[in-house]
Amino acid sequence: MAEHGGLHIMCLNKLDCHSSPTLSSSSEQEKEIFTKLKVSLTEDYPQKNAEILSGQYGTNLLLIGVSLMLAIGNNGASVKEEHLMSFITTLIIVQLLWMMWYIVRRGMQSNLQAEKDVHATTSWIKGGLTLLALLSLIMDAFHIGYFVGYRACLSAVLVVYPIIHATHTIAQVHFLWFHIKDVIKSFETFERFGVIHAVFTNLLLWCSGVMSEANHLLNHHNTRLSALGFENLTMVDMEPHCNCTISACSMFINGLYYLYPFNIEYHIFVSVMLFVMWKNIGRTIDLQHNRKRLATRTQGLVVGPILGLAALASTIGVLVVYIIHVEESLDIRESTIAVFYYYGIVMLVLMCSAGVTGLLIYRADPMPMDTTKNPSRKLDTELLFGTSVGSWLVSWCSVVAVSASRSSPSYRWTNLMYSLLSILEKYIQNLFIIESLYRQREDGEREDTEVAGPAPEIFSVTSSLSPPYNGIINQAYENPDNGCVTLENEQESGQVNGCPRKHLEVPLQVENNVEVTPSKKSQILKNITIFLFMCNISLWILPAFGCRPQYDNGLEEETFGFTIWTTVLNFAMPITLFYRMHSVACLFEVFRRV
């Protein structure tokens, strides 16, 4: 009977199904099968498959773009920059159409309370993104200016492109401000294609930015080498074959050089945010775990900011010295590179110590890990880990080169130290950031006991005394008769555990008996985080603005050869830049949590 009821409900929806569930004639059976086929093709495609379907579509878009870029890389082939730009422009227009459709449809459904994923983004990320978008818009303006200057000899696609790109930037920022947290629940399969299209359009724009940047760098590097008389390379002719008709041309060209990194960061950031939106499609959000109050306390913040500012100041000093002196004679060049390495070693040693201190504080203060589902955080973790690989590869290559090199410039062993420290620093920093993001927030518990006053230290010390509850699965501690321990893996595998979460109540009983002091640990952690935050900004500024000793020191080039080494660098440098920027974002999140 239950079955009949189900069928009737279905019939009301579909209008063309049969009244009897038991079928005998084969023609009717066929008809039913085709009806169902039609229904399931148009409406309910299983989620897993829809993900694969759209994911494969997006990947192929990117690959078409990459293969066009590879063809352009081979100068003199019949594939030209214009072809790539037309392809990207098409993708952008499709994305604009989809966004318009989405916004209009949402507007019409505004009476519905849309579900939101509060973890998807924060207002400071949106702010940062808007800043990057503004810089991208300036870049587009420069591109247009450049075209106006050289309009006699440039293809018209080159002016259409920046205009489209600027429109895209404005529309996309609007979309991100008002819709990035949406959890899509209707037209799921279609929306999945729309979102993944947006993700991969941005990724392709990122790739194209990286390619331009790499070309630019390579040319700059070659110019410098020829000026120094090192090599006699055939240079790619990037300048148009006519004279500039306006006075600001050189300003545009130089400005573009400094604006590119921001445009690159903008696109990768957007694609990461859209990817989180894609992962959220059709998700059921657990409303209980929604936004907890984030009180950013700033008391006791002295050492961290001061050291951080000192690091930032010295970075700018080193940058200026480097850029001025590295193009001079061989001796000065060598000592400039040596200065960079000494500075880097000091920075990295300080950063390693800060990270280790943070980890030791965590070890002294065990706390259960927060295992609620949060695609945004999971992606943060994976990106941090994944993008370290680029920088590690460069560092290990340097280590191999230093060990194998036959020549011995003054910076040989400092380069070795610098590379090893740079590996270690990322190793430690990743551990610190990931543990910080996954620790259960003290704020969450404190909300329940605000009468008792803030006592995070006491809370954490006491909670550390109850071994089975600190989020670790350790059989030695576990009492096999006790089935009521909520462990990380049980939660992840979706097992049902009906036991009350006792461990949160235990420490609260003690709190009232103990004298309360302001949380020292939290203060130390905040200082560490702000210091690491500024150091990461510093280490982002250096390569972004042209201080890249890996291109200049010659040691690696000797061991790996020019082609292999520049390929490695062109692959790894943008990833390293992204790693630093992403660490900055993550450390800001950590700062708000500790």
Added chain:
Amino acid sequence: MAEHGGLHIMCLNKLDCHSSPTLSSSSEQEKEIFTKLKVSLTEDYPQKNAEILSGQYGTNLLLIGVSLMLAIGNNGASVKEEHLMSFITTLIIVQLLWMMWYIVRRGMQSNLQAEKDVHATTSWIKGGLTLLALLSLIMDAFHIGYFVGYRACLSAVLVVYPIIHATHTIAQVHFLWFHIKDVIKSFETFERFGVIHAVFTNLLLWCSGVMSEANHLLNHHNTRLSALGFENLTMVDMEPHCNCTISACSMFINGLYYLYPFNIEYHIFVSVMLFVMWKNIGRTIDLQHNRKRLATRTQGLVVGPILGLAALASTIGVLVVYIIHVEESLDIRESTIAVFYYYGIVMLVLMCSAGVTGLLIYRADPMPMDTTKNPSRKLDTELLFGTSVGSWLVSWCSVVAVSASRSSPSYRWTNLMYSLLSILEKYIQNLFIIESLYRQREDGEREDTEVAGPAPEIFSVTSSLSPPYNGIINQAYENPDNGCVTLENEQESGQVNGCPRKHLEVPLQVENNVEVTPSKKSQILKNITIFLFMCNISLWILPAFGCRPQYDNGLEEETFGFTIWTTVLNFAMPITLFYRMHSVACLFEVFRRV
């Protein structure tokens, strides 16, 4: 009081902690913190961090190896093959020590009932792996023979290495046979390092195999080009500088060429299996979902095997024709390549139709998706998707090359068709395999109702009539008052849902009333699967044994240039080979499920 109890239990374990939980003197407090620090450093490290800690360690091992390989790639540098081999040998010895330690410790604890993950592997995977391992052992024997022949002028490392490698292979196969399903629950952090060390040692061996293979191919390609008078490339001298003292030298060299692909597959397979073991460390296995009976019914298997065997036979024919004729004059060469493309188009069209038919059957027969946690299946899916990228890149490059090419050989447009079909075929096949792996097994439900007889078709037809239960999250169908629907995302996020799973019972009530026919759909699916299985073997055989028209047709080389195109191929070819082999494994699994 509960707090005191917790502390006392802790004291019994640690023997050196204080009796009072409320501390006043700061020295005592410090002492306590250090004790806790020691405890948490040695014993209970949070799972998430231990994963990151060991994952980063493994990644760095691989990167050291890769940077050594890059240095070797630049001929004439001071880094030699011997350095890489010493590094790999060290890693292998460390892995051997760890495996020995693990086996001995397990042996001593044999009274304990160890938890096993039954999804981790199957006996036929073990069998296939043993076969690959045997071929690897033969390869080692050939290497030793080669060294004996040229012992006058080869470094002794070159003979130590195959001996160590053979020992490693034997020990590892033993380990995989008896321990790969273990779920490790003690010394977790240490074991995590051990397993990940094994994973990345195998990955490095895979990389090194791929590099040798690529070098070999490149040399072969260059030899052929020079023989045809196409180009005048400086060739790398791979031969030793002395004469062979035994008669079998050329047999060894030719044999190695055919044995390399198997060794490469062996190592990537092992690392995937060990990675699943690593993911399982500390996991709590849901015993309810353990092994379901797998009855491989073979009735009605006619069309699939026959078509598959025909595909295999024609493949071998094409392979022989290709290898014999491609090195001849330009005309014959061109028609040989054209023959290959015609053959490929027919194969791919058939495979696409088979895949589409399978997907249509699934659409006509909706069934809830199986969302239980299963790292092995998740990894299968990701590998399938990830490794398609290599082949898609090559195909898109071909499309770009054909569109842009100025020359027009006879196979220009067949190449375009072939490339587009090859993209489409992987797109469809991935969808088919992934949906097959994720669909809930009919067997599972049938176990509960064996008295009612096998009625999978009726079961699935009826279950398709109850929309909210087919594994899709579709708000339009969902009744918001009904909190008892177990949806995929709720299960994944570990939410507690105490409602009984009604949807399994609904169809069972109808089953007894309906006439039963043998499942036609399942038979069609089995035929499709076996056909795809054999086609994938065919498409693996061709490139593995030297039929690689991408190297020979010249179109892509014209557009991308020699360097870029060979780099793309050297990156993509081993991945494509792995994709085909992995599809074969997945399709076998699918065959057992449908």
